[in-house]
Amino acid sequence: MVEILIQNPSNVPSAVQNLTDSAGSEEIKRDLWDVVSEVLNWGFHWGKGADHIQITIGTLILVTTAFLLTSYVLGLVRRLYTRSLNETDTLKFISVFKFIKYLAYVIVIFSVLSFSGVNVTPVLAASAALLVGVGLALQELFQDVLGGIFIMLDQSLQAGDIIEVEGKVGRVVDIRLRTTRAITRDDKVVIIPNHKFISDTVFNYTQNHKQTRETVTVGVAYGSDTQKVKELLLQSLENDSRVLNRPKPFVLFDDFGDSALMFSLNFFVSDSFSDPVVKSDIRFRIDRLFRDHDISIPFPQRDVHLYTKTEVKPE
Numbered sequence: 623m624v625e626i627l628i629q630n631p632s633n634v635p636s637a638v639q640n641l642t643d644s645a646g647s648e649e650i651k652r653d654l655w656d657v658v659s660e661v662l663n664w665g666f667h668w669g670k671g672a673d674h675i676q677i678t679i680g681t682l683i684l685v686t687t688a689f690l691l692t693s694y695v696l697g698l699v700r701r702l703y704t705r706s707l708n709e710t711d712t713l714k715f716i717s718v719f720k721f722i723k724y725l726a727y728v729i730v731i732f733s734v735l736s737f738s739g740v741n742v743t744p745v746l747a748a749s750a751a752l753l754v755g756v757g758l759a760l761q762e763l764f765q766d767v768l769g770g771i772f773i774m775l776d777q778s779l780q781a782g783d784i785i786e787v788e789g790k791v792g793r794v795v796d797i798r799l800r801t802t803r804a805i806t807r808d809d810k811v812v813i814i815p816n817h818k819f820i821s822d823t824v825f826n827y828t829q830n831h832k833q834t835r836e837t838v839t840v841g842v843a844y845g846s847d848t849q850k851v852k853e854l855l856l857q858s859l860e861n862d863s864r865v866l867n868r869p870k871p872f873v874l875f876d877d878f879g880d881s882a883l884m885f886s887l888n889f890f891v892s893d894s895f896s897d898p899v900v901k902s903d904i905r906f907r908i909d910r911l912f913r914d915h916d917i918s919i920p921f922p923q924r925d926v927h928l929y930t931k932t933e934v935k936p937e
Contacts, residue, residue, distance in 0.1 A: 681735065688734045689727065696723050716781070721774040724799065762817065766800040769816030773797060779819060779826065784834075784894050786825035787814055793895050807898060827894045833866060834894040838904050841882030842912070843920045848875060848883065851917060855887045858907040864900050866890040881922045 700719055704712045773779045774797065783794045785804060792804030792812050802814045818824070827834050842851050852873045859865045871889035878884070887904070891897055912919060 765817035770799040784827035
């Protein structure tokens with residue numbers, strides 16, 4: 623015989639009510655979670671077994687959340703790293719960081735899909751087959767993308783570099799995955815496909831250092847004092863802060879031309895992008911100095927001798 627001892631009979635109804643409320647609350651929570659789980663599992667399903675692919679609302683929400691979180695973290699890293707860099711170094715870092723960002727997005731999305739139960743192997747296999755077909759039709763596009771990846775990896779081209787492509791000189795302002803943007807000396811933007819940097823010859827004026835050697839060529843009349851010409855040419859560079867003192871400027875006697883003695887004035891500048899303006903100012907000073915010292919700059923001349931034949935009339 624079992625005896626149940628109830629010390630306070632008045633508490634029995636409230637205890638039973640609490641148990642009932644607790645059980646009802648848990649039942650409601652279970653039902654609510656079942657509804658949420660059912661909604662999150664809505665989606666599309668393809669294949670069976672190992673080739674089964676499913677895309678559900680829950681998967682899309684998870685991928686979107688991971689994408690936004692990755693974007694926030696990458697943006698935070700970029701701001702923290704570039705806050706103490708100057709403008710040129712910031713542009714260089716951003717060019718490389720873009721490639722890292724694309725790679726991080728791909729890794730995060732496929733990782734989230736795999737962790738959420740999606741079999742990504744068929745997706746990768748289908749993507750590989752698709753890329754083969756698309757690659758045949760879009761070979762140049764893939765060349766541009768591969769060129770952009772190679773540029774970012776080997777650092778053969780960086781933002782701020784002065785380049786010459788097909789006779790056009792420009793300063794690189796942005797390197798993207800498919801194209802590179804440069805601004806020319808006449809303030810026009812040139813969009814260059816990245817495969818050009820792999821297949822064509824490109825002059826990079828600032829690959830090793832920023833300073834470049836520039837030349838101004840001038841001819842003087844025969845009979846001019848060549849030593850005086852040399853002194854005046856070097857004098858034309860004085861008090862020009864854009865011309866570097868080291869390495870020292872120098873003058874070369876290039877040739878005995880058809881109509882003039884040819885000289886070249888060689889000097890170094892730290893900003894080759896603006897060298898046409900520097901050369902123009904130097905030519906103005908050379909012209910003034912030559913006029914002041916009676917040294918003439920000849921123009922091409924030809925001496926024409928006419929020989930007339932005298933006809934002898936018969937008598």
